[in-house]
Amino acid sequence: MAFERWRVTPKRRGWAPRAPRGASAVVVGGGLAGLAAATVLAERGVGVTLIEREPFLGGRAGAWTERLADGTEIQMERGFHAFFRQYYNLRAVLARVDPALSFLQPLSDYPLLGPDGARESFRDLPRRPILNVAALLARTPSLRLRDLLRVDVRQAIAMLRFDVERTPGALDGTSARAYLDSIGLPARARRMLFDVFSHSFFNPEEEYSAAELVEMFHFYFLGNPEGLVFDVAREPFSTAIFAPLHRRLEVLGARLLLGARAERVERARSWAVATDTHGSVPGDGVVLALAVPALSALVAASPSLADGAWRRRVRALSVTRPFAVLRLWLDRPCAPDRAPFVGTTGLGILDNVSLYDRFEGESRRWAAERRGAVVELHAYALPEDADADAVRRELCTRLGEVYPETRHARILDERLLIRRDCPAFPPGSRRDRLGVITPFPGIAVAGDMVALPFPTALMERAASSGILAANEILALWNVEEEPLWSVPRRGPLAWL
Secondary structure, eight states: OOOSOEEOSOOOSSOBSSOOTTOEEEEEOOBHHHHHHHHHHHHTTOEEEEEESSSSSBGGGOEEEEEOTTSOEEEEESSOOOEETTOHHHHHHHTTTOTTOTTEEEOSOOOEEOGGGOEEOOTTOOSSTTHHHHHHHHHOTTOOHHHHHHSOHHHHHHHHTOBTTTHHHHHTTSBHHHHHHHHTOOHHHHIIIIIHHHHHTSSOGGGSBHHHHHHHHIIIIITOTTOSOEEEESSOHIIIIIHHHHHHHHHTTOEEEETOOEEEEEESSSEEEEESSSOEEEESEEEEOOOHHHHHHHHHTOTTSOOHHHHHHHHHOOBOOOEEEEEEEESSOOOTTOOSEEEEOSSTTOOEEEEGGGTOHHHHHHHHHHTOEEEEEEEOSOOTTOOHHHHHHHHHHHHHHHSGGGTTOOEEEEEEEEEOOSBOOOTTOGGGOOBSBOSSTTEEEOSTTSBOSSOOOHHHHHHHHHHHHHHHHHGGGTBOOOOOEESOSBOTTTTO
8 A cells, every 4th residue: 555645536537627607606604615615616717705704714713813912913813723744635725825835834843741741752753654653652651562562452453444434334433532441551651642632633532433533543643644743834824824815816706705694595596695794695506614503503594405314414513612722922931942832631621832932923023022922722622611710720820830931921911712613523423424515406515524535634624625515516517626635545454
């Protein structure tokens, strides 16, 4: 098996390069999925109208302007995002506005920090699957030979035997926690090598499908030919990504309706989307690129989308527990040897720490002028009734434990966000999960909650689903598809 990226869509002959004059589509949602769909459609001559309820693009990756107490205008976001090198389809969309992807800065490591000074590193691991696992096991301080002898090899090998068609049927009914328990790793190794990753998918282990977890391990490490380290944006997403994509779409002739809310999908000559500010927007096709709560509400309000079985699948979608983002502007820098980003585990609710002034230009300039620091803390899968003040206090306390030099820092400003709109992937849900294709010709769904026929996750799943949705709409006119790429669909030991 060749461990290199895999082309999902075959090259087709005899399909038109562009849509006929007058072809139109409506994209509901201006996040990564909607922007990917709108870009592909507009490039092929489709008249695109994009409807986004926020006054800015980006969805859950978007940024907006706020003013600090010292008068500085800053771009606030919903939290740090990593651009992994296997995000082939997302990177292809972003290359439309920056062919060299010069807005990305590579990080050389992804350290993991745990209690009592525990540390793991992924620097300089081999990129080839199997070799990367062997190298990690050989050098990790979290596992000893006698620990490996107690591991249930059959259960552990299931991660290396991932198969995009077989794994869901075998593991989807099991929770991620039950599956990880079955491997039999000692507590320290479990915490350092697995817990930090499973938390990064926002879902708590007991409420997360083991099939989804194994797919994530395959996508990010065990079947991934690019390595585990990643790139970060040099500037806020609003300036580095979404403003350029906005300009490109307008150059391509797309109409962007920001601050407009889609109220329902209607059956017209073909389709139309009723809005609260711009009346009814017609289109030959519609891409619903919305987060779970907004998609559920729009479908419920759209009698024209009347297929009962499909509507039940939409209603079955749910969101996982809340997550928190706390960004702090401090009056002194962190120690110079601190990594720009670290994952954490076993430290209460703290899941990672990002030093924004180490990689993002806006934060770097603010910190340089004040000899300070800009630090962001994340907490995932919080209790549903999490108290904001308690979350803030614990995150600040845990930061002091991880980076003691911050204990005496003065907080000059701060922003705390607690949100609950990321998709849940509970055990047993994979079989009936919503896909891109719908029972309605001309209607497609995109987002990071849909099931795709190849391994993917998070921002890459959003962008990939947007491209797939655009391809579905382009098929109305037999227009050539946009190519899609993926890591291999099977793990290195899937042949066993």
